[in-house]
Amino acid sequence: MTDVQQLLPCSEPVRFLEPTGTLVAGGPGEEASARGYAMPEPEALVEVWRNMVLGRRFDAQATALTKQGRLAVYPSSRGQDACQVAPVLTMTGPDWLFPTYRDSMALFVRGLNPAESMAQLRGNWHSGYDPKATQTGPQTTPLATQALHAAGAAYGMVRRGTGGVALCYIGDGATSEGDFHEGMNFAAVFNAPTVFVVQNNKYAISVPLAKQTKAPSLAYKGVGYGVRSEQVDGNDPIAMLAVSRAAFEHARSGGGPFLIEAHTYRMEAHTNADDATRYRSSDEVDEWVGRDPIVRLQTWLLAEGHIEDATVEEVRAEGEEIAARIRSIMNEDAVLDPMELFEHVYAEPTPQLREQAAMVAAEEALR
Numbered sequence: 001m002t003d004v005q006q007l008l009p010c011s012e013p014v015r016f017l018e019p020t021g022t023l024v025a026g027g028p029g030e031e032a033s034a035r036g037y038a039m040p041e042p043e044a045l046v047e048v049w050r051n052m053v054l055g056r057r058f059d060a061q062a063t064a065l066t067k068q069g070r071l072a073v074y075p076s077s078r079g080q081d082a083c084q085v086a087p088v089l090t091m092t093g094p095d096w097l098f099p100t101y102r103d104s105m106a107l108f109v110r111g112l113n114p115a116e117s118m119a120q121l122r123g124n125w126h127s128g129y130d131p132k133a134t135q136t137g138p139q140t141t142p143l144a145t146q147a148l149h150a151a152g153a154a155y156g157m158v159r160r161g162t163g164g165v166a167l168c169y170i171g172d173g174a175t176s177e178g179d180f181h182e183g184m185n186f187a188a189v190f191n192a193p194t195v196f197v198v199q200n201n202k203y204a205i206s207v208p209l210a211k212q213t214k215a216p217s218l219a220y221k222g223v224g225y226g227v228r229s230e231q232v233d234g235n236d237p238i239a240m241l242a243v244s245r246a247a248f249e250h251a252r253s254g255g256g257p258f259l260i261e262a263h264t265y266r267m268e269a270h271t272n273a274d275d276a277t278r279y280r281s282s283d284e285v286d287e288w289v290g291r292d293p294i295v296r297l298q299t300w301l302l303a304e305g306h307i308e309d310a311t312v313e314e315v316r317a318e319g320e321e322i323a324a325r326i327r328s329i330m331n332e333d334a335v336l337d338p339m340e341l342f343e344h345v346y347a348e349p350t351p352q353l354r355e356q357a358a359m360v361a362a363e364e365a366l367r
């Protein structure tokens with residue numbers, strides 16, 4: 001293969017498992033095999049399935065908490081479960097994660113304490129967890145800024161010789177941002193071990209992909225920077241794990257960054273504040289519900305005897321316990337100091353800020 005061919009994605013999204021839950025006849029194809037994407041072992045796939053089931057229960061609970069006024073906002077990743085789980089399970093000790101607002105399920109799978117990870121979505125604090133202690137950047141809302149954080153952190157890990165890889169999630173819409181360009185370019189030029197996972201869920205709020213890009217696949221955006229790139233069926237958990245493993249291996253072994261475009265779909269609205277029926281049809285949603293990544297893998301695991309009906313019931317029950325624990329955590333009111341509003345705004349507070357802080361302090365004193 002020429003250098004350019006080594007960067008190019010497969011002509012079709014990599015797929016191991018059909019939406020019906022049977023393996024693709026003849027395997028994922030010559031192109032995918034030539035790129036080294038190998039069928040993962042069943043135990044790893046059971047772990048992906050288990051985490052998807054638990055992650056989805058977490059996601060459903062978080063959505064319910066918005067309806068109960070316990071969370072201010074929640075961007076669901078229901079339907080994107082394979083994208084949220086497989087790359088995170090590929091991470092090892094020295095690696096760092098750089099998530100967006102959409103990636104709460106990934107944080108849950110990473111093992112973050114929900115009381116801390118949900119503080120921001122509750123509107124209590126900028127980021128409730130300690131990025132250094134958890135090796136996880138804050139969930140960024142300014143689109144694509146995390147691409148710069150990830151590329152910089154990855155380069156820092158090379159300089160320090162930690163052997164770590166930075167995993168960066170990003171949305172399809174955010175690949176139109178300048179920060180995406182700068183992050184990709186920096187990572188490529190400095191050979192920074194960064195795995196960019198573009199979750200192409202087909203919409204940037206109400207803007208469909210066709211109004212976002214003319215690129216035949218978002219993976220081609222990586223090629224322009226000299227970044228090895230791939231497109232994957234993001235609702236096929238087997239393909240997501242196989243390609244994530246290759247991407248991490250490529251980055252960790254000095255090959256530089258890797259871009260994965262995961263073709264997937266956001267089954268819920270953009271957030272609880274959005275009405276998705278205004279810009280997409282229920283037929284379209286139903287079609288994607290039929291490609292549910294959990295049902296797909298579960299069907300195959302059951303058919304192959306890697307799990308049993310009892311395993312499904314056990315994991316379901318575990319999910320209910322987790323949901324109950326999250327409810328009780330989130331039903332407790334956090335103790336907040338309103339004066340914190342004025343901290344960390346400027347190194348030297350402006351006169352206006354001091355005046356406002358004095359007003360709030362006076363009101364608080366009357367309580």
Ligand SMILES: Cc1ncc(C[n+]2csc(CCOP(=O)(O)OP(=O)(O)O)c2C)c(N)n1
Pocket residue numbers: 102141142143170171172173174175201203204205266270
């Ligand atoms: C720099 C910036 N511009 C605009 C917005 C407003 N905004 C929030 S989410 C969003 C759509 C993002 O879509 P995408 O990147 O596809 O991610 P998804 O929400 O689908 O996960 C926009 C435009 C923002 N948060 N930051």
